Amino acid sequence: MKELIKELSEAYGPSGREEAVRKIIQGKLKPLADNMEVDSLGNLIVHKKGPGKRIMLAAHMDELGLMVTFIDKNGFLRFSNVGGISPHVLLGERVVFNNGTAGTIGCEKIDSMKDLNFKKLYIDIGASQKKEAEDKVRIGDTAVYQRNCLDLGGRIISKALDDRVGCAVLIQVLQEIESPANDLFFVFTVQEEVGVRGARTSAYRIKPDYGLAVDVTRTGDTPESETMSVALGKGPTIKVKDTLIISHPRVKKLMVDAAEKAGIPYQLEVLERGGTDSGAIHLSRGGVPSGVMSIPCRYIHTPSEMVDYQDVIHGVGLLKNILETPLE
Amino acid sequence: MLLKTLSESSGVSGGEKEVRQFISHQVRPHVENVETDILGNLIVRKKGKKEGPVLMVASHMDEVGMMVAGFEKSGLIKFFKVGGIDDRVLLSKVVQIGPNKVPGVIGAKAIHLQKPEERKKSIKVEDLCIDIGAGSRDEAEKRVRLGDYITFSTRYEEIGDNCAKGKALDNRVGCAVLIEILKREGYPYSFYGVFTVQEEVGMRGAGTAAYRIKPDLALAVEGTTAADVVEVKEEGHVTTLGKGPALTIMDASVIAHRGMVSFLMKLAEEKGIPYQIRRFTGAGTDAGRIALTRQGIPSAVVSVPCRYIHNPAGILNLKDVEYTVKLVEEFVKNLPEGGFDNEGID
Numbered sequence: 001m002k003e004l005i006k007e008l009s010e011a012y013g014p015s016g017r018e019e020a021v022r023k024i025i026q027g028k029l030k031p032l033a034d035n036m037e038v039d040s041l042g043n044l045i046v047h048k049k050g051p052g053k054r055i056m057l058a059a060h061m062d063e064l065g066l067m068v069t070f071i072d073k074n075g076f077l078r079f080s081n082v083g084g085i086s087p088h089v090l091l092g093e094r095v096v097f098n099n100g101t102a103g104t105i106g107c108e109k110i111d112s113m114k115d116l117n118f119k120k121l122y123i124d125i126g127a128s129q130k131k132e133a134e135d136k137v138r139i140g141d142t143a144v145y146q147r148n149c150l151d152l153g154g155r156i157i158s159k160a161l162d163d164r165v166g167c168a169v170l171i172q173v174l175q176e177i178e179s180p181a182n183d184l185f186f187v188f189t190v191q192e193e194v195g196v197r198g199a200r201t202s203a204y205r206i207k208p209d210y211g212l213a214v215d216v217t218r219t220g221d222t223p224e225s226e227t228m229s230v231a232l233g234k235g236p237t238i239k240v241k242d243t244l245i246i247s248h249p250r251v252k253k254l255m256v257d258a259a260e261k262a263g264i265p266y267q268l269e270v271l272e273r274g275g276t277d278s279g280a281i282h283l284s285r286g287g288v289p290s291g292v293m294s295i296p297c298r299y300i301h302t303p304s305e306m307v308d309y310q311d312v313i314h315g316v317g318l319l320k321n322i323l324e325t326p327l328e
Numbered sequence: 329m330l331l332k333t334l335s336e337s338s339g340v341s342g343g344e345k346e347v348r349q350f351i352s353h354q355v356r357p358h359v360e361n362v363e364t365d366i367l368g369n370l371i372v373r374k375k376g377k378k379e380g381p382v383l384m385v386a387s388h389m390d391e392v393g394m395m396v397a398g399f400e401k402s403g404l405i406k407f408f409k410v411g412g413i414d415d416r417v418l419l420s421k422v423v424q425i426g427p428n429k430v431p432g433v434i435g436a437k438a439i440h441l442q443k444p445e446e447r448k449k450s451i452k453v454e455d456l457c458i459d460i461g462a463g464s465r466d467e468a469e470k471r472v473r474l475g476d477y478i479t480f481s482t483r484y485e486e487i488g489d490n491c492a493k494g495k496a497l498d499n500r501v502g503c504a505v506l507i508e509i510l511k512r513e514g515y516p517y518s519f520y521g522v523f524t525v526q527e528e529v530g531m532r533g534a535g536t537a538a539y540r541i542k543p544d545l546a547l548a549v550e551g552t553t554a555a556d557v558v559e560v561k562e563e564g565h566v567t568t569l570g571k572g573p574a575l576t577i578m579d580a581s582v583i584a585h586r587g588m589v590s591f592l593m594k595l596a597e598e599k600g601i602p603y604q605i606r607r608f609t610g611a612g613t614d615a616g617r618i619a620l621t622r623q624g625i626p627s628a629v630v631s632v633p634c635r636y637i638h639n640p641a642g643i644l645n646l647k648d649v650e651y652t653v654k655l656v657e658e659f660v661k662n663l664p665e666g667g668f669d670n671e672g673i674d
Contacts, residue, residue, distance in 0.1 A: 016583030019670075040585075041624040042670040067578060069607040070563035078563040080609040082578065119564075139605040140577030140589075191583060201624030 001172055001312065004028075005156060006149040008164035012098050014065025014142045015082050015194045018042055020098075021061040025167060025188050032174055043202040044188040050180030053327045056208035056288075057173075057184065057319075058199050058277040059166030059215065060192030063159065064301060065142040066095060066123065071134055075127030077103070080118055082142055083193030087116050089302045095143035101125055101136040102146055145303040154309055155232065161305040163192065165295050165312060166214040172316045173323065181326040189277055196244065199277035203284035210251060210327060211281035211290035214319065216297035216307065217269050228271075230296050233308040235265030236315035239292035242271035244279025251291035258321040264314050269294055293319060330354070331504045331649070335484040335494035338424065340393030340410050340477040341529045344368055347389040351503060351523050355510045360518070369537040370523040374510050380517030381667035383660065384543035384625075385509065386534055386614045387502035387550070388527030391495070392638050394478035396425065399469060403462035405432065407478055409453055411528035412638055416450040421640050423458060426476035432460040480640040490646050491569070497644050498551035498637040499527070501652075505549050505632070508653045515660050527614055531581065534614035538621040544667045545588065545626045548615040549656060551644070552576075552606060552631035565607065567633035569645045572602030573652040576629035578609050581616020585626035587668040592628060592655065595662060601655050606631060626668045630656060 013021035022044050030036065035047040044061070065082040072078070096102045103125035110120055123143065127133035149158035158164075170186050177184075185206050189198035192215075203211060217237055220228030230237055238255045239247050259266040269292075282290035295315050298306040339347035348370050356362055361373040370389070392411030399405055405425070409415075421434050434456055439447070458478070462468035484494035494500075503523055510521045520541050524533035538546065552574055556565045567574040575592055576584050596603040606629075619627040632652050636642040 016578060016586065038670045039624055040626050040669070041619070043624075067609055069609070070565075072563065082609070139607055194578075194583065197583075197620055198624075200620050201622070205623040 001168060002151055002156065002309065004171060005165055005168045005312070008167050009149045009158040009160045012144055013061055013063055014144050015062040015191045017098065017142055018061040018190045021164070021167070022188065025171060028171055029174060039202060039205060041198050041201050042190040043198045045202060045206065046174065046186040048174060048180055048184040048186065050183045052182040053209040054183045054185065054206065055210045055212065055323065055327065056187055056203060056206050056281060057170055058187045058189050058211070058213045058281060059170045060163045060189045060198065060277060061167060062190055062193050063144055063162070064193055065144050067142045068137055068139050071130055071137070071139065073130050075125070075129050075133035077123040077125065077133065077137060079123055084301055086301070087118050087121060090121055093303055094146040095123060096146040097137055097141055097143045099136070103143065147303045155306055156309060157304045157306050159303050159305065161297055161307050162216045162300055165216060165307055169214050169295070169312060169315050169319060173319045176316065177320055177323060179324065181324050184323060192277055196275060196277050196280040200280035200284065203281040203288065207285065208281070208288055211278055211288045212251070213276040213278035213281065213292045214315070215276040215292060215294055216300060216305070217271055217294035218274070218300050219296045219298050222298060230267050230269050232296050232298060232306070233310060234267050236311055236318055237267045237269035237294040237296060239269045239271070239294060242275050243273055244275030245282055245290065245292070247291040248282070248289035251289050254325070254327065255291055255293065255318070255322060258325060259318050262317065262321045264318045264321070266318065267296070330507060331492065331501065332484040334500035334503050335496055338429070338477060338479045339389050339391055339496070340395070340479060341390040341526045343477040344389040344525045347503070348523065351389070351507060354507050355521070358511045365537060365540060367533050367536050368525040369533045371537060371541065372510060372521040374515065374519055374521060376515040376518040378517060380665055381544040381663060382541065383517070383519040383663060384522055384538060384541050384546040384618065385506055385519065385656065385660070386522045386524050386537070386546060386548045386618065387506040388499045388524045388533065388614055389503055390525055390528050391479065391498070392528050394423070396472055396474055396476045396478065398474065399465045400457060401465050403464045403468040404435070404457035404459055405468060405472060407458055414638070415453050417639050418453060418456055419451060422481040423478050424481045425458070425460065425472050425478045430460055430471050431481060432458040435459045482641045486646070491643050492646055493641050493643050495641055497634045497642040501551045501632045501634065501644060501649060502549040505649065505653050505656060509656050509660065512657060517663060519660060524614055531612060531614050531617035535617040535621060538618040538625060542622065543625055546615060546618040547656065547659065548613045548618070548627065548629045549652070550613050550629055550631040551634040551637060553608070553611070553637055554633035554635045557635060567604055567606055567631070569633050569635060569643070570647060571604045572648060573655050574604050574606040574631045574633055576606045576631065579612055579616070580610050581612030582619050582627060582629070584615065584628040585668055587670070588626055588628040591668070592630070592659060595658050596655055599654070599658050601651050601658070603655065
């Protein structure tokens with residue numbers, strides 16, 4: 001599964017430009033899907049037929065990015081953020097555009113790090129004048145972090161593990177699942193990072209009986225970190241609450257029951273700030289009982305997000321167990 | 329002088345009646361059907377040669393303004409803001425209140441009476457009052473009612489080099505563009521023009537109108553920020569007056585549909601219409617709400633650059649307006665029969 005995570009996380013796919021990621025997933029799931037469609041916003045909806053309730057599983061394809069807003073006479077690019085990026089992680093960072101154009105981030109002279117904001121930063125793609133830059137990049141083009149996926153043995157570092165690791169889990173589950181006890185819709189959503197947009201419209205389309213997002217969550221296991229009772233290597237989490245959702249008690253219980261029955265380690269998660277696709281799904285139409293399974297992840301939204309491979313494997317196991325149990 | 333009447337009409341969010349009536353009167357002879365929905369959106373159906381992909385073109389009618397919040401014993405009027413207005417621009421402005429357009433002035437102490445430190449501070453809206461020349465609370469209440477809308481009293485005029493100044497150019501210029509589109513003929517497919525309400529307080533009308541119409545695609549026509557003014561570095565200009573309509577790639581509410589944006593750019597280039605990309609990802613438009621309606625609706629935004637929006641007076645370039653009409657007209661006339669999907673996007 002590491003190969004799959006590597007391939008997905010290294011692909012280019014900022015919010016609104018998820019085509020490359022979608023293509024990879026389409027290629028892998030085509031032989032396994034009963035039906036596959038791309039909706040008007042770009043969500044990939046993969047239907048795996050089964051008896052019973054309609055379950056929508058969501059993992060988002062999009063990652064953070066930097067959108068070019070201005071090209072100056074010397075060929076430097078000004079940008080604004082697509083999704084929640086801190087300007088501090090950008091210093092010295094390399095980025096790459098869809099057409100392969102790479103660049104590094106530079107900063108104007110500032111007296112204090114407190115003065116650092118996006119307006120002080122620019123992308124240098126090595127062009128010496130405006131025309132040269134414009135041959136490679138247009139206003140509105142979006143760059144992503146240029147980072148490879150590294151296998152550290154037990155743990156993995158890459159950009160965009162949020163939420164390509166979730167996409168990988170869904171793909172793996174679909175590949176491994178033998179007899180789905182429910183009617184399954186695997187949805188690879190768009191534009192999560194800018195406001196859980198794709199999940200909202202795809203949930204409306206699917207009319208699920210249950211919703212389950214698979215995403216990453218932050219941890220509290222690093223030096224002097226903010227308090228949070230989630231750690232790497234202790235299993236996938238079952239969400240209780242975040243900013244956008246209070247998980248439905250029935251969904252939470254069936255997740256906990258599935259984990260305990262199968263002897264899969266899990267952690268309960270309360271995320272004080274942040275949300276996932278389930279935030280949109282559970283409010284669709286007349287309401288959809290929903291929950292979230294998260295893979296614990298350090299350094300979220302930085303170029304180097306870290307997950308524990310065993311958490312991913314256990315995540316696949318937990319999800320399979322849930323989907324093979326008939327839901328009422 | 330469509331834009332003059334539109335700009336000078338009162339239509340703060342939730343109180344769009346005067347604008348709606350004028351637009352309804354303007355478009356009725358040229359369209360198949362006109363109706364007003366529950367929130368007050370004006371929904372207009374324009375007949376084409378045949379039925380095709382259902383397009384919704386949206387322009388919001390409302391403007392930012394104020395509302396009467398209470399009365400002082402002296403007859404001065406307390407008020408609050410509706411939509412995003414900078415407190416600093418309120419001072420000493422001439423306004424008009426309610427359906428009878430009662431004139432008033434947002435008052436403040438004269439400079440002689442201010443202490444030196446007072447002169448350095450801007451006055452918050454809570455500390456401002458409107459003076460309508462009433463001698464007492466009773467007198468004021470005879471002319472103005474609690475909850476009455478208040479607008480700046482700015483005259484529209486054409487000035488300078490093909491420019492115009494006026495209030496509420498965001499988004500009466502969009503309304504003017506859409507009215508012009510609805511008056512023209514020769515469209516291949518029937519489509520909807522929707523003049524929406526309550527955009528400035530959260531894109532509210534657009535959502536319900538899109539839910540009702542169920543369009544296959546949508547185009548919002550807007551007046552957007554042009555910050556090509558003193559003290560703003562070139563990279564912060566957002567849009568530039570006189571460089572044609574602005575196309576949005578992304579703002580805080582929407583990522584415009586890639587296929588639609590590419591199509592608009594190609595169309596502009598083919599037809600020789602100048603255009604610019606909006607160089608900013610903040611703020612929102614009706615497209616944000618429309619795009620997420622029901623199963624999702626491919627949406628894009630075309631804007632006329634306007635300086636000093638949300639202020640008592642803004643300035644736009646009339647050539648930009650003309651080119652915006654042209655671009656929207658060409659878009660409606662050249663709509664691909666199959667609409668736009670997400671396959672085959674570059």
